[in-house]
Amino acid sequence: MTDTSTLPPTLASDEIIADRPGPLRVPQGGIVAARARSLPASFAVAAVAIAVSIPVLVTVWSIVQPSTDVWAELWATRLPGMLRDTATLLFTVLAGTLVLGTALAWLVTAYQFPGRRLLGWLLVTPLAIPGYVLGFVWLDTLQEPLGARAVRSIWLCALVLTLTLYPYVYLFARAAFREQSQRAVDVARSLGCSRLQAFWKVVLPMARPSLAGGAALVGMEVLTDVGTVRLFNVSTVADGVLRVWFGTGNRNAAAELSVLLIGVAIVLIAIERLGRGRARYTQGGARQGLTVHRLRGVGATAAATAGWSVFAIAVALPVIRLITWTQEARRTDQTATVAGDLGFHLMSSLRVAAVATLTCLALGLLLVAGLNRRRASGKVLARLATLGYAVPGPVVAIGVLITLAALDRTGVLPDGWLLVGSFAGLIYALVVRFLAVAYQGIESSVGKVSPSVIASARTLGAGRFRVATRIELPIAGAGIIAASVLVAIDTLKELPITLLLRPFGTETLPIWVWQATSESLWVQAAVPSLAIVAVGMVLVAALLWTLEHGAETVS
Amino acid sequence: MTDLDRRVDTVLGAMDGEALDHGGPERTVALAVHGARREIGGRAIVDDVSFEVADGELFALVGPSGCGKSSLLRLIAGLDPAAGGRVVLAGRDVTTLAPEKRRIGLVFQDHALFPHRRIDQNIAFGLGRMDRRDRARRVEELLELVRLPGMAKRYPHELSGGEQQRIALARALAPDPAVVLLDEPFASLDPSLRDDVRTDVVAALRDRGAAAVMVTHERDEALAIGDRVAVMSAGRILQIDRPEEVYERPVDRFVAEFLGEAAFLPADDGRVAMVRPHDLAVSDGGPDVIVDRRYLGAVWRYDVRRADGPVVAVDVAAGPGDRSLQVGGQVTVSVAADHPLHHLPA
Numbered sequence: 001m002t003d004t005s006t007l008p009p010t011l012a013s014d015e016i017i018a019d020r021p022g023p024l025r026v027p028q029g030g031i032v033a034a035r036a037r038s039l040p041a042s043f044a045v046a047a048v049a050i051a052v053s054i055p056v057l058v059t060v061w062s063i064v065q066p067s068t069d070v071w072a073e074l075w076a077t078r079l080p081g082m083l084r085d086t087a088t089l090l091f092t093v094l095a096g097t098l099v100l101g102t103a104l105a106w107l108v109t110a111y112q113f114p115g116r117r118l119l120g121w122l123l124v125t126p127l128a129i130p131g132y133v134l135g136f137v138w139l140d141t142l143q144e145p146l147g148a149r150a151v152r153s154i155w156l157c158a159l160v161l162t163l164t165l166y167p168y169v170y171l172f173a174r175a176a177f178r179e180q181s182q183r184a185v186d187v188a189r190s191l192g193c194s195r196l197q198a199f200w201k202v203v204l205p206m207a208r209p210s211l212a213g214g215a216a217l218v219g220m221e222v223l224t225d226v227g228t229v230r231l232f233n234v235s236t237v238a239d240g241v242l243r244v245w246f247g248t249g250n251r252n253a254a255a256e257l258s259v260l261l262i263g264v265a266i267v268l269i270a271i272e273r274l275g276r277g278r279a280r281y282t283q284g285g286a287r288q289g290l291t292v293h294r295l296r297g298v299g300a301t302a303a304a305t306a307g308w309s310v311f312a313i314a315v316a317l318p319v320i321r322l323i324t325w326t327q328e329a330r331r332t333d334q335t336a337t338v339a340g341d342l343g344f345h346l347m348s349s350l351r352v353a354a355v356a357t358l359t360c361l362a363l364g365l366l367l368v369a370g371l372n373r374r375r376a377s378g379k380v381l382a383r384l385a386t387l388g389y390a391v392p393g394p395v396v397a398i399g400v401l402i403t404l405a406a407l408d409r410t411g412v413l414p415d416g417w418l419l420v421g422s423f424a425g426l427i428y429a430l431v432v433r434f435l436a437v438a439y440q441g442i443e444s445s446v447g448k449v450s451p452s453v454i455a456s457a458r459t460l461g462a463g464r465f466r467v468a469t470r471i472e473l474p475i476a477g478a479g480i481i482a483a484s485v486l487v488a489i490d491t492l493k494e495l496p497i498t499l500l501l502r503p504f505g506t507e508t509l510p511i512w513v514w515q516a517t518s519e520s521l522w523v524q525a526a527v528p529s530l531a532i533v534a535v536g537m538v539l540v541a542a543l544l545w546t547l548e549h550g551a552e553t554v555s
Numbered sequence: 556m557t558d559l560d561r562r563v564d565t566v567l568g569a570m571d572g573e574a575l576d577h578g579g580p581e582r583t584v585a586l587a588v589h590g591a592r593r594e595i596g597g598r599a600i601v602d603d604v605s606f607e608v609a610d611g612e613l614f615a616l617v618g619p620s621g622c623g624k625s626s627l628l629r630l631i632a633g634l635d636p637a638a639g640g641r642v643v644l645a646g647r648d649v650t651t652l653a654p655e656k657r658r659i660g661l662v663f664q665d666h667a668l669f670p671h672r673r674i675d676q677n678i679a680f681g682l683g684r685m686d687r688r689d690r691a692r693r694v695e696e697l698l699e700l701v702r703l704p705g706m707a708k709r710y711p712h713e714l715s716g717g718e719q720q721r722i723a724l725a726r727a728l729a730p731d732p733a734v735v736l737l738d739e740p741f742a743s744l745d746p747s748l749r750d751d752v753r754t755d756v757v758a759a760l761r762d763r764g765a766a767a768v769m770v771t772h773e774r775d776e777a778l779a780i781g782d783r784v785a786v787m788s789a790g791r792i793l794q795i796d797r798p799e800e801v802y803e804r805p806v807d808r809f810v811a812e813f814l815g816e817a818a819f820l821p822a823d824d825g826r827v828a829m830v831r832p833h834d835l836a837v838s839d840g841g842p843d844v845i846v847d848r849r850y851l852g853a854v855w856r857y858d859v860r861r862a863d864g865p866v867v868a869v870d871v872a873a874g875p876g877d878r879s880l881q882v883g884g885q886v887t888v889s890v891a892a893d894h895p896l897h898h899l900p901a
Contacts, residue, residue, distance in 0.1 A: 183667035186634050187723075189654040190661040191681025191730060197655075201680075205671045291634075 045370035046381060048363050052432050053384035055399030056391050060262060062255035062402070070244075070253040078240060086236040086264070089158055089229070090222050096162035097218045100310070101169025102211060106199065107307060109177040112292045113300040119307040120174075121544055126314040127167040128536025130493040130510065132227025133529040135160045136517045137318040139231055157232035161225065163314040165218045172214030176207035182291045195293070203290075219268050223261050224392040226496045227514055237261055238496065241394045245500065251402065258395035265391065319533060325526030332523075341512070346531055349508040352498070353491040355423075356430040357438075360487045361480070363431065364438035368446055382439070389436030397500040400429040426501045433497060434487045441483020445476035482546040489539045492532060585610045585645060585766030586631070586734045592639035593623075593630050601627045602790035604640070608734065611764040613757065615781025615798075617771050619813065623790040624770045628736050631768070633657050645733040660727030660735035660765070664742045666719045668711040674698075674722055675707035681730040697725040700759050716744050717752040724756050728763055735760065737769040741776065753780065774814045778802060786810045804897050805829065811899065816856075818867035819901070820890075826898045832856060832870035834892035837880065841887030845880055855880075859888050 108120040126134075138160055142151050180203060188198040204211075229236050235243075237260050245254040295303050367385055371378045388396055404419035419425045449472050457467050473480075495510045502511065509528040516525035586608040593601035600623045608614045616624045629635040631642055633654035641650045649657045661667075668677050675694045682690055691707075698704050701721035711719055720740060727735050740756065741749045757780050760767050771777050777784045778798040785795040786805075794806045805811035808819060811829050818835075819827035832854075837843075842862035849856045854870040857880065861867060869888060871880075880886060890896070 181665070181667065183663045183665060184669060186629075186632070186654070187661050187663065187667045187726070188669075188680065189634070190632055190657070190659050190732075190736075191726070192655045192683060194653065194655055202669055206669070208671070 042370065045367060048367060049381040049385040052363075052435055053387045055396060055403045055429070055432050056262075056387045057399075058402050058406075059255050059258055059391075059395055059399035062252055063259045065252075066256055067250070067252050070248075070250060071256070074240075074244075074253075074257070078235065082235050082237050082240045083260075085154060085229075085234050086223070086238075088154055089161070089234060089236060090219060090264070092155070092158035093161045093165065093222045094215055094219060096158060097166040097169045098211060098215055100162060101166040101214060102173045102204070102207075104166070104307060104310065105170050105173035105177060106203075107303055109174055110199075110290055110293055111299075111303055112294040113303040115304055115308075119304070119311065122311050122315070123170055123307065124167050124544060125311070125537060125540055126164050127489060127543075128540045129164055129315060129318065129533050130227065130495070130513075130529075130536075131161050131164045131221075131225055132231060132495065132510070132513060132517065133322075133525075133532065134164050134314065134318055135228045135231040136513075136522055136525055136529075137321050140522045141321065152231075152233045154232065154234045157228060157234045160232075161222060161228055163310075164228075165221050166314075168217040168221075169211060169214035172210040173207055176210035177203065177290060180206055180290055185290065216268060220265065220389070220392060223264060224394065224496060226394065226499070227510070227517075231517060237264075238392055238394050241398070242496065242499070245394075245398070251398070251405075255395075255398050255402065258392070258398055261392045261395055319530075322526045322530040322533065325523045326530050329523050329527050342527055342531060345507055345509050345512050345528055346535075348506050349492060349510075349532075349535070352426065352430070352506065352508055353488050356427050356434065356491045357484055357488045359427055359431050360435050360438035361442075361484045363435055364442045364483070365480075367435075367439050368442045386436035386439055388432040389434070391433070393433060393494065393496040394500070396429055396433045397497040400425065400432060400497075400501065404428070421501070421503050423503050423506060426498065426503060426506065429497045429501050430491050430494065433494075434490050437487050437490065438483050441486065442476070442480050445479025445483070446472055448479070449475050478546045482543055485539050485543040485546065489536060489543070492535060492539065583610050584608070584643075585612070586768065587643040588627075588631060588640065589643070590640035591627065591630055591637055591642065593626050593635060594638040599638075600790050601630060604787075604790075604792050606785060606792060606795055608766050608768060610766050611761070612766055612782045613760060613780060614766070614768045615771060615777035615784045616768060616787060617774055617777035617781075617784060617813075618787035620772055622787045624772075624787050625738055627787070628738050628768065628770050631734075632659050632661055632736055658730070658733045660724075660730070660732035662720070662723045662727050662735065662737040662740045664739040666711075666723035666743075668719055668723055668726070670711050672711075673707065674709050674711065674714070677711065677722060678726045678729050680726060683730070693729065697729055700728070700762060701725045702755055715748075717748045720744065720752055721755055721759070724759055728759070728765060732765070735765050735767040737767060739771055740769065742771070742773075778814065786813060788813075803831075805899060807899055816868045818865065819899075820896075821901075822896075822898050824898060825901065827901045828896035828898050830867070830890060830892070830896060832868040834890060834896070835867060835869040836889050836891035837869050837871060837886040838889065839880070840885055843886050843888050845882050845884045845886060848880070848882055857886075859886060861888060 104123050108116055108123065135157070138156070139151055142156070184202050184206070185198045188202045189195070193201060223236075224238060225236070226238050226242055229239050237257060241254050241257045241261075244250060244257055367382070371382050371385075391399075401420060404425050407413070408418050408420055413419070419428075453475075454467055454471060457471050462470065493510060494508075495514060498506075498508050498511060499514065502508070509532045512528040513525050513532070516522075516528070584607050588607070589605050591601055591604045592599060602623075604627055606614070616627065618624050626635065630637050633642075633649065633652060633656075637650060641648055643649070644657055644659065669680065672680070675691070678694045678697055679685075679690050682693060685693070694707055695704065698706055701724055703718055703721055703725075706714065706718070706722070711722070714722065720743075724735070724737075724740075737756075741753055744752055753776070769777075769780070778801075781798055783795060784798050784801050786793045786801060786809075788809055794801050794810050796804070801810060802814050805814065805817075808817075808827075811817040811819075816832050818830050820830060822828040837845075837857060837859060844860045845857050846860050846866060847858040850873065851870075853873060855873045857869045857871065858866050859869055867888060
């Protein structure tokens with residue numbers, strides 16, 4: 001989807017601005033103007049877009065010949081409950097992340113209090129902690145006081161997902177608040193609004209597209225999640241897809257069930273689009289950012305307490321718990337298998353994440369360079385290439401499986417080669433799912449380079465290649481890196497696709513967590529969890545660094 | 556003498572040094588600023604500024620960029636805190652009041668229309684609780700005032716820059732503010748548009764009888780539309796007077812040069828006499844040399860290096876068939892003013 005609702009956090013509002021017809025229509029250069037004029041380049045771009053969209057289209061196609069008996073049985077047994085649980089979880093987490101993410105973003109953007117800057121960064125770190133990790137930590141912690149039965153509730157599951165997913169909304173909201181002009185607030189106040197009223201009537205509505213963008217990401221994650229819901233015994237549709245898959249092995253039934261998820265995703269995006277109507281949400285003129293209001297005394301204490309509590313519950317306490325468990329595991333581990341397992345799984349994870357990220361980056365650059373989004377064909381191809389991001393992971397996995405199995409059957413491959421269950425197959429699926437993140441990030445970063453800057457460079461005698469390497473990449477570089485880091489974080493935490501498609505011998509860290517937690521072996525699950533969190537934290541730190549650095553380059 | 560003139564005179568009298576009579580004329584003062592001061596990091600960016608604006612008066616605040624004029628406006632609006640002094644709006648001391656309680660209208664250069672609200676919703680933003688039909692009537696009335704009827708259901712981005720600026724004024728005027736503050740309101744507009752929008756905006760302000768303070772860095776704009784003009788530099792107001800007074804009788808060289816081309820001739824009293832280009836004439840032959848000339852339409856402007864050193868600008872009325880003097884030509888510059896020259900401190 002090329003609309004802003006599925007953009008990665010860094011880029012939402014830029015994309016909206018890019019939609020605005022600019023005053024300048026200068027002939028462009030470099031990456032942008034290298035836009036495929038040659039036939040092979042056009043062909044490559046079209047091939048990528050089509051290859052990436054086929055698994056999704058194949059899944060949707062499966063609904064054309066529904067397997068009636070499976071549906072009848074599902075409808076009579078689990079389906080109503082699955083739909084109810086999915087809806088409950090979805091709306092609870094959406095509400096929770098919107099409130100929490102927006103409130104925290106507003107707190108660190110509009111107010112000054114001790115520790116604000118550090119907190120502003122730390123509040124992004126839950127991004128490094130997958131829901132299934134936070135889930136089992138709190139599950140174990142609350143088991144004593146709440147009882148084994150009560151703790152496995154949909155509400156706790158929603159709380160855990162909210163705590164791990166709010167950073168999406170938080171990042172979007174913070175970017176939106178930062179871009180807003182204080183003048184609109186000033187005018188609102190001169191027209192009789194208090195600070196709080198101005199927030200409700202002006203700041204928040206203007207941030208709406210960004211908030212919706214963050215919420216859309218959260219929605220996708222909730223629909224996709226299989227690890228966390230399984231922990232809390234919540235049977236969502238995604239969980240149902242896995243159960244049908246592993247239980248009956250009925251590929252078509254699983255695919256048809258997946259279409260339900262696509263349906264929900266489309267409805268979510270449509271609601272946001274319709275709600276926006278003709279209104280715009282960006283102001284012209286200079287963006288000076290909002291004026292920061294200094295808090296003192298009780299206000300400052302309250303603000304700091306609120307922020308730090310969220311960090312403590314979502315990150316600090318769980319990490320401490322993981323560390324103690326890990327030490328326990330090391331003490332009890334006589335044969336040093338844990339250490340050996342850790343190295344093996346870590347390498348698997350890093351290999352998958354690195355290859356998937358680099359592939360997404362390369363294809364993203366190719367698409368950005370090759371697609372002319374002002375042309376209808378370019379728009380269609382861009383939409384096709386980014387389709388996967390609006391589609392939950394299990395759906396992608398199943399679509400890819402069907403596609404690869406069909407390819408394997410055609411026998412075009414050399415003897416003995418099978419795509420199903422291959423490393424390439426796994427990477428293919430991850431690219432289908434996450435290419436949109438890379439593409440949108442690169443597109444909007446490159447789009448930030450002002451046409452007049454490129455025109456100046458070209459009139460100064462720089463060719464396209466020089467413009468690309470000397471002007472566009474340095475300016476857009478931070479944004480491109482940020483997009484790649486986001487892909488890396490996503491692939492590192494990814495569970496359902498890896499679960500369904502991993503080749504023999506590729507056991508990633510999330511798979512280990514999944515296996516250990518499904519037998520309630522928290523201590524064993526702690527080791528890979530801590531590894532995920534550690535690598536994730538490094539990536540989040542890299543992300544934050546590039547975001548800050550990128551902001552400097554662009555301004 | 557019109558009512559407006561009388562009111563302005565009342566204030567002018569006060570500004571000339573006489574204490575303002577707090578019995579009668581006070582209600583005609585829309586805005587009074589006494590000793591206003593604003594500091595950032597210990598540095599005064601608005602420094603002991605005092606002035607008053609009468610009801611219905613258009614007060615132009617002009618100065619180079621960074622002189623503190625926008626800061627002064629924000630201080631009056633209550634958007635930034637004052638480090639000293641008082642702001643009195645319609646007889647009410649509002650110095651410590653929140654901006655939303657002050658009853659002021661604000662118009663910014665980038666108009667700051669709310670992009671997510673329709674035009675009618677923008678204009679009605681400050682109207683408070685009101686019957687729906689009254690509100691619609693009010694909006695329509697304001698749209699007519701700014702000569703944009705029928706635009707109610709549009710969105711800001713569907714309007715041109717000039718139209719957006721007029722809507723911003725309508726929005727500021729809607730709650731009947733005690734004073735309208737305009738911060739470089741025409742700076743973002745195309746020069747070809749600017750005059751028209753300016754005329755409309757001034758007409759709308761006059762129509763409403765609203766007191767207004769307009770900040771600009773363009774001297775021509777200030778002189779053209781201000782009932783009075785205040786010249787500001789480095790946080791201080793140097794002079795407040797009618798446009799023709801500040802132009803012809805500036806208090807110092809800075810004001811003189813900021814408001815237009817000026818040369819200074821030594822005078823007998825140890826001060827200098829200011830000459831504007833139209834106060835001078837050139838004649839063929841002599842010790843002075845033309846170093847540059849520009850055709851300005853109505854006049855030719857010559858830069859002439861006088862035999863005793865300084866370069867002065869001289870305007871000569873241009874007309875069809877005018878035989879203009881050439882660069883490098885020898886001329887004599889003489890004072891041709893039909894009024895005594897204004898003397899100011901050297």
